[in-house]
Amino acid sequence: MKKQDITFGIHAVGAVLQHSPERMIEMWVLQGRDDQRLAPLLAMAAEYGVSVQYASRKALDEKADGSQHQGIVAKVKAAKVLGENELDALLTQVKADEGKTPFLLILDGVTDPHNLGACLRNADAAGVQGVIVPKDNSVGLTPVVSKVACGAAEIVPLFQVTNLARTMRRLQEQGVWIIGAAGEADCELYQADLTGPIAVAMGSEDKGLRRLSRESCDSLVSIPMAGSVSSLNVSVATGVCLFEAVRQRL
Numbered sequence: 001m002k003k004q005d006i007t008f009g010i011h012a013v014g015a016v017l018q019h020s021p022e023r024m025i026e027m028w029v030l031q032g033r034d035d036q037r038l039a040p041l042l043a044m045a046a047e048y049g050v051s052v053q054y055a056s057r058k059a060l061d062e063k064a065d066g067s068q069h070q071g072i073v074a075k076v077k078a079a080k081v082l083g084e085n086e087l088d089a090l091l092t093q094v095k096a097d098e099g100k101t102p103f104l105l106i107l108d109g110v111t112d113p114h115n116l117g118a119c120l121r122n123a124d125a126a127g128v129q130g131v132i133v134p135k136d137n138s139v140g141l142t143p144v145v146s147k148v149a150c151g152a153a154e155i156v157p158l159f160q161v162t163n164l165a166r167t168m169r170r171l172q173e174q175g176v177w178i179i180g181a182a183g184e185a186d187c188e189l190y191q192a193d194l195t196g197p198i199a200v201a202m203g204s205e206d207k208g209l210r211r212l213s214r215e216s217c218d219s220l221v222s223i224p225m226a227g228s229v230s231s232l233n234v235s236v237a238t239g240v241c242l243f244e245a246v247r248q249r250l
């Protein structure tokens, strides 16, 4: 298991400092950078006794492996990997919390870190309580995912499960209705009831929902497409589905 990780970008580093400062090991900031957005991060680092070093752009580029780092890179302890047991605990907690209804997102094999990052960002914005992905054939919490998620990767729990179909069955046994998004479904998203305990399941970039995952859904919905392209990018489709649920759940 990985013990340390690199994270970069103002929101991603800020979210670690804000939500799990105990994970922060050290930070590097671009020499001579006068960016007001860095000030609260430096203040938090001082408060938690995190070592901050100033470094050249070349050094930061190397640490961030060439990705856009906005002048800040941090070494952090790797986040705890969450699985089936933690998902059960989350559901119990959500159900015990009066006024809360399970609202989950399943991503069946998303492999592009930009897409996972954008989905986590959407999930956080929509108030999703947890995102579930299969352990294999999916991208995990990489530095690029954290950067694109803009802090959401440190907030929304990501559950990595060994057998997605089994997890879907467990969710159903606990009263969660699973709605799969598939372009060819007859039922349009806007006709579906998304008000109860739900998990929205999205397919992978290239193959969509796998057969077993699709068959495990309680219903399938499509987002109507007016133009000539056959499908939306998975993170865009995720945003559309989640925010239709948010609208209905107001």
Ligand SMILES: C[S@@+](CC[C@H](N)C(=O)[O-])C[C@H]1O[C@@H](n2cnc3c(N)ncnc32)[C@H](O)[C@@H]1O
Pocket (backbone or CB within 6 Å): 180, 181, 182, 183, 184, 201, 202, 203, 204, 205, 206, 207, 208, 209, 221, 222, 223, 224, 225, 230, 231, 232, 233, 234, 237, 238
């Ligand atoms: C890029 S699409 C996958 C396209 C893939 N070729 C297929 O056959 O499904 C990725 C995922 O986004 C969701 N999606 C994209 N467009 C959609 C639409 N119009 N209606 C419902 N879901 C959609 C689905 O969950 C899909 O599996």
